[in-house]
Amino acid sequence: MEKTGPLQPAAFLVLLALAGGDRHGYGIMQDVRKLDPAFELGPATLYTTIQRLLEGGWIKEVSGPESGERRRRYYRVTREGNSVLQAELQRMESMVRKGKSMRLRSAEATQ
Amino acid sequence: MEKTGPLQPAAFLVLLALAGGDRHGYGIMQDVRKLDPAFELGPATLYTTIQRLLEGGWIKEVSGPESGERRRRYYRVTREGNSVLQAELQRMESMVRKGKSMRLRSAEATQ
DNA sequence: ACTAATAGATCACTTGATGATATATTACCA
DNA sequence: TGGTAATATATCATCAAGTGATCTATTAGT
Numbered sequence: 001m002e003k004t005g006p007l008q009p010a011a012f013l014v015l016l017a018l019a020g021g022d023r024h025g026y027g028i029m030q031d032v033r034k035l036d037p038a039f040e041l042g043p044a045t046l047y048t049t050i051q052r053l054l055e056g057g058w059i060k061e062v063s064g065p066e067s068g069e070r071r072r073r074y075y076r077v078t079r080e081g082n083s084v085l086q087a088e089l090q091r092m093e094s095m096v097r098k099g100k101s102m103r104l105r106s107a108e109a110t111q
Numbered sequence: 112m113e114k115t116g117p118l119q120p121a122a123f124l125v126l127l128a129l130a131g132g133d134r135h136g137y138g139i140m141q142d143v144r145k146l147d148p149a150f151e152l153g154p155a156t157l158y159t160t161i162q163r164l165l166e167g168g169w170i171k172e173v174s175g176p177e178s179g180e181r182r183r184r185y186y187r188v189t190r191e192g193n194s195v196l197q198a199e200l201q202r203m204e205s206m207v208r209k210g211k212s213m214r215l216r217s218a219e220a221t222q
Numbered sequence: 223a224c225t226a227a228t229a230g231a232t233c234a235c236t237t238g239a240t241g242a243t244a245t246a247t248t249a250c251c252a
Numbered sequence: 253t254g255g256t257a258a259t260a261t262a263t264c265a266t267c268a269a270g271t272g273a274t275c276t277a278t279t280a281g282t
Contacts, residue, residue, distance in 0.1 A: 006150065008269070009117035016206065019213045026229050035209060036202065039117065044271050047231060052269085071229060071278065089210040091147070092203045095127065098146060099200040102130040119238070137260050155240050158262060163238085182247065182260060 007088045010049045013039060015058065015077060015085040022062055024072040025050060050075065058084055118199045121160045124150060126169065126188060126196040133173055135183040136161060161186065169195055 007015070017023060017031035025046060032041045053059040058081030064074045077085065118126070128134060128142035136157060143152045164170040169192030175185040188196065 006120035006147075010270075012206075016210055016213060019210070020216060024229075025231095026227095029229095036117075036206070038202070040271095042271060042273095043230075044232080044273085045269090048269075048271090073230075085210070086214075089207055091149075093207045095123075095147070096200055096204045096207065099127055099130070099196070102127060103197075105131060121239075135260075136262095137258095140260095151240095153240060153242095154261075155242085155263080156238090159239075184261075 006091065007084065008049070009039065010041060010045050011053060011058075012085070012088055013041065014046070014049050014053060015081055015088075018059060018075055018077045019082070019085060022065075022074045022076045024064065024074050026072075028075070053081065057081070117202065118195065119160070120150065121152060121156050122164060122169075123196070123199055124152065125157070125160050125164060126192055126199075129170060129186055129188045130193070130196060133176075133185045133187045135175065135185050137183075139186070164192065168192070 013032045013035055014028055016035060017028045020031065023031060028050075029041055029043070029046050032039060050059070054061070054075075058078055059075045060078055062074050062076045064072055124143045124146055125139055127146060128139045131142065134142060139161075140152055140154070140157050143150060161170070165172070165186075169189055170186045171189055173185050173187045175183055
């Protein structure tokens, strides 16, 4: 799927939502909306992203809290998925740090 | 190009590199390598990204420091580009914050 | 019975990413 | 002066990812 580089924004947000606990597709969509209201996650992007995360072994399907769930499919972050998420969070943190020091250096630059 | 959502990783890194001052294509590539060694930015991605950033008005071409530059093309972040970069940095910072609080909540979760 | 919200899925199209390759310039060293 | 590595820009072809639109069905509330 990817080496070590940045996660696709949609994949990142889905993993972040699932880091808060098991969720089903639609629940992820609502959660992502809260996490980043500017990011519009439609069903097409959501389900293709879930598919890719499943294939990569970063999430897995689990049985829902209520047994005999009719239609909902619940997902959980795997150990691998969690370490990918943590790595991405650290990468972001590092970028933010660099961005801040960059801002100081370019504050007087002519635009 | 995009509404307000996340920047493409390559576009973000190019803007971040240029936030440190005017650079030419190859210089951007080397800078990005320093900023994020895990991100492999080849010429194809670099120049298509530059093209897109130019079209979006987020960067512009400027004359290099040495007059009569033979082949190098220098670029500078525009006001619009800078505000997009700042917005992205804030978005990332917010994601990192949410990721950290999420980690606490899911610390005891069964994997 | 009607309506809105919930839930999952897919098609077709657009956009973005990228390996490979090409071309030319410049720097350096023997 | 010839060779070579690094610099510098560019593009093609292909693959991966993103997404609007649309479909079907279920559930909850009125």
